[in-house]
Amino acid sequence: MKGKLRSHTLFTCLVFLLVLSNLSAQETKLTGFTISPHFGEQVLTFGFDPEVSIHINAPSPEQFDKALPVHIAMFALPNGNTTAQTIGKLTTPEDDWHFDIQHIGAQTRFIRQHTDAYNLVIVYLENTQKSWPVWKASQPKHAQLIGEMVDTVRNIFHEYETTVVLTGHSGGGRFTFSYLDGVSEIPTYVKRISFLDSNYGYEEAYGKKIVRWLNASDENVLSVIAYNDSVALYNNKPIVSATGGTWYRSKMMQQYLSAHFSFSKEEDDEFIRYYALDKRIEILLKKNPKREILHTVQVERNGFIQGMLSATKHEEDGYSYFGERAYTEWIQHSNSQTN
Incomplete structure (x- = not known):
């Protein structure tokens, strides 16, 4: 009997070690990356x-599936924000308010939980001026440099198939436009361009490149989110000129694209929505009857999620754009990388 028990115990131990070995083999630890205390991310x-x-923030070793492609979201920071503030965290009254207005970290984690076709990597791009328009003005070779960053x-991630999203908030849109300045044709690996209230710099020359890119593949998606900043007031004064904000530029973009694609339009008390190419083009315009400043509100109310999931089966899955925060459980508790 003792021999049988000993054999059974040995067999159980071997099975346990085999399971541990398989679990370990399934982990993908990225070379050069460290493990964050927040959700075990790399x-x-x-x-x-x-x-x-x-x-760069990649899924944890347990979540990173080496059999899947890597979807790289190049997120250019908004004017005046640091990377830590853009990632976001749970805040106290003593914290800088910037930590609670975007939560791109938590929104990224939400997306990871709702998609299984790729490994989502988020890349935060910050410059010392805290403004991509200011940085661009100081760099004669800005387009070349941004291309080199990408x-x-x-x-x-050269070991994996990679695709790229060009995105960002506010002045971060200048990063995308500067990238477009450096290419005659948008590369095939760019699969999504998402302007999150950030297309201040739009001109028709960019529209021409975007049209050719959209026609090049039915996998390419354009997402534009803006609000009526042309009527927004701060201390009873307009915050932008009549033609200087994203409301005007988004309408300008839609008008140009409408010469090449057939659009449908939906309008209610809250939004004007334009769609084309089976929603591969989606332009969401938030009305503003109270003349409020909604520049960052659009982001925190699931704006990044919307810009990343439009035209996919996961759009509006577990969230709604401009609805309540869908990502609260994924907000990290601090901005420290050590605790």
Whole structure:
């Protein structure tokens, strides 16, 4: 009997070790990355001359599936914000209010829980001026440099099939436009362009490139989110000129695209929505009858999620744009990388 028990115990131990071995083999630890205390994510931060910091956040080793492609969201920071503030965290009354207005970290985690076709990697792009328009004005080779930033990040994941999203909030839209300045044709690996109240710099020349890119593949998606900033007031004064905000530029973009694609329009008391190419083009315009400043509100109310999931089967799955925060459980407790 003792021999049988000993054999059974040995067999159980071997099975346990085999299970542990299989679990370990399924983990994908990325070279050069460290493990964040927040949800076990893999992170890497480095400088890119001149005056740029790049912070990469990848799924945890347990979540990263090496059999899947890597979907890289290049998120250019809004004017005046740091990377930590853009990622966001649970706040106290003593905290800077910037930590609670975007929550791109938590929104990224929400998306990861609702998609299984790729490994979502988020890349936070910050410069010392805290403004991509100001940085661009100081860099004669801005388009070349931004192209090199994208290539540098893609090369980190050279072992995998990679696709790229060009996105960002506020002045971060200048990063996308500067990237477009540097290419005659938008590369095939760029699969999504998402302007999150950030297309201030739109001109017709960009429209031409976007049209050719949209026609090049039925996998390419354009998402535009804006609100009526042309009537927004601060201290009873307009915050932008009649033609200087994203409301005007988004309408300008839609008008240009309508010469190439057939649009449908939906309108209610809250939104004007334009769709084309089976929703591969989606332009969401938030009305503003109270003349409020909704620039960051659009982001925190699931704006990043919407810009990333439009035209997919996961759109409006577990969230609604401009609805209540859908990502609360994924907000990290601090901005520390050590506790």
